[in-house]
Amino acid sequence: MRAQYDKEHFRKHSLPTPFYPRMAELSQDSSWHCWKGYLSADYFENVELEYFAIRNACSVMDLSPMSKYRIRGQDAEAFFDRMVTRDMSKLKPGRVGYSVWCNDQGKVVDDGTIFRFGEHDYRLCAYERQYEWLMISSAGFDVDITDETEGVAALSVQGPTSFAVLSKMGLSGIETLKPFGIVHFPYHGGKLMVSRTGFTGDLGYELWVGGSKALTLWDELFEAGKHYGIRAIGTHALDIARIEAGFIQAGDDFTPANHTIRKDHDRSPFELGLGWLVHLDKPNFTGRRALIREKEKGSRYRLVKLDIDGNKPAHASYIFHGRKKVAGVVTSAVWSPTCKQNIAFASLEVAIDDPLNDLWAEIYYQRELQWNRVWQRCRVHDEPFWSPPRRRATPPGLF
């Protein structure tokens, strides 16, 4: 399979997504970054305001750069069951499941969401490009794999008024859509798919259309949302929300196994706190043998959510046992505007005799160019920092 680029593709490093014309109008500082080859907004106007759109009203983020693959065929379920760690027989048509997949060494290649459209029809959304991995993994399975990244445009619509906005748009029946459910609507001669999914830990949906309908969708959505606090957001705001929600991010909280050069820099699902996704009772899946061994022998690391004293985010801090022995490093950190907590994820080395009740962060922070250092006590937090009931309420509330 070849991608449909012409020789001229080199003229811009990052390509515009189908929503770019609208986003460019809103972007106050033209602050973009490259997300897998596409222009993605850091923010449009103000990160804080955009963050509060997620938690207070309705946020809209362009998800189009996400790597998307369509997997169709008689063996599609068996193929996924073999590739990912989760028991895929439990994922029914019309449902979405989050999973990780591993290499033979039981180390995480990537994480992503699997959409089951029909009996033999799936979509995989992943952080990394996975075309080659899908090809390798599909050997012997009757499946057809196509890259849909370019053709499918997607918006993440998240926040307490998101349901109200979609209802206002006329998406009738959406009130019965449960978390991780999928519903399709006819849309201006094409199709609009809505899934009740997201990366914010809040009430929210993801909207998927063909690229040619993208601007229509954007316009109708913003028209419907104008009395509901709708706001376009960039990735900076999302990053705060996803840490509050306890969601790890490939590339931030772990390095995908196919990109790790140094020994022990990869991570197993257990080491990322994703043991709940590993169904060792499945007969066979890639990495199973190594994961059984790890289960017996123990893991090298554990990923913990930390509630840290004080208000200074522990970016890239070392975490210590008893302020003496290095226990690990912070992988993501942020001040939570909703919880009013100083929160972080940290990857800690596992040592049996080190309890987790005397953890300290060594935090460096800057004031007027001057660096200061402070020690803060950390407490391990088992639950997501933020998980409001509206996240699961069906039918959802209007705000």
Place this chain on the structure above:
Amino acid sequence: MNKYDAIVIGAGHNGLTNAAYLAKSGLNVLIVERNPYIGGATVSRELYEGWTYTNCSYVSSLLRPEIYRDLNLARHGLQVVPFGGGATLTQSGDYLGSYTNHEVKRREFARHSLHDADAYERFSTDVMRYCRFIRPFLLRTPADPTSFKPKDLSELFFLGKNLYELGEEELYEFIRFFTMSVAEFLDQYFESELVKAALSGSGLIGTALGPYSPGTAYVLLHHYMGDIDGNVGAWGFARGGMGSLAKALAGALQEHGGELRTDAPVAQIRVRNGRTKGVVLESGEEIDAPIVVSNLDAKRTFLKIMDQKDLPDEVVERAQNFKIKGSSGKLNIALDGLPEFPQFPVGCPLIKGDLHITENFEQLERAYDDWKNGTWSKWPYVDMMIPTLTDPTMAPPGKHMMSVFVQYCPAKLADGDWTPDKREAFGQTVIDAIATFSPNFKDLILHTEVRTPHEIEAEVGLTAGNIFQGDLSFDQLMFNRPFPGYAQYRGPVKGMYMCGSTTHPGGGVMAAPGANAAREILADLGRENITPEDFGDD
């Protein structure tokens, strides 16, 4: 009393590096060079007025940054400038480009194969793992695996530790890697013939082997393990041509009081009672020194400038059997303007890098078949660059210089010796091939320097014109380079050493052999080690 503590033979980059370190340590050092100019194969000469050629080696990446820094080469005038771009052109008018931006590079691969665009990530990660393994060994003396000396044991331990750190799975792969062909290696990742051909070049350059020959996978790695300012795998131009590298090293040598004599070909290394005494020049002049370091390849060192009666039979035999095959030639072309390559869109940066015209393994293997048949390739592998698009010093403004590395070109032809006519015919084959892609190329040619292995041997002194001073095959690497038992830079006669690419870690303009040899010489003299250690990765 000797005027000199040490004499280094051959002012190529390794000889100069070695001499610079010896001088820096406080020794009285003389380096003798047979040509009227220095540099060996890192040489830039003006053969056509206004144009500087980079006559032999033409790009830099492997030069050890530790040496670059340690010998103040920047202050002595060296600047290595990375170039962007590069492409493999196809007969159909398409190409596979190598862009510096990750995403653009990926799209370019995806234009040919979506699978390969992803696979390139996995390939790069694996190659980087191996590079990371090998790099620390470049500035270390190989352990003698048969020795129980503490130093060798500690080196072997270091090797073991690094192997362990590769991880179990990678260790298997790595061991396979050393004996694989570059085609087999790339087949593990890629499906597109063009992608594979484009990536295989690094496994063939300077090597008298084809893409399907075992051992070529390592040669690929050898070309990937360099960096420019930490950008691993990047290559650049030495500003002013590769000769600036030799000039900077000579500057470092002179800064530390070393002496340099050109037009001083050595006839023989003098040995008396099993000890090195100095050298005798072809002029008959004798120069005494208790230490003589040869920067010539092992064959030339032991069979040409040493008396075989002074050597153990084993060394003579090993030298006779040393693998040093000639496989490449070089064209340096003065151009009246920039050649057009119409397959590139206007403004495309790919022309600034290395351009190639072999688009599949079949072409490369057929090119190699020609070499086996004792003739130059009818459709050659070329590594062609236009340094003047990056370096403003090499030609007048608006004019250009093209450097064309050509493979395969045998040292000996099936129909007898090289003659000027045959050399011109070889050059014409290459020019005709390039002109297939560039309609105005021939009209722009003002002057061409054509070098076959014959010229490279005659002018530079590399046996058979082998650019690495000996094949980079597994049996001639690490503690087997150049020969088993002689991999620690010491020759078979007391006071005699080797410092060329013929020793570990081999060729590619690293300057590592020169520095490593200096470390051993200083150790033998009981002097402090002043050669640099690897910067380290972690």
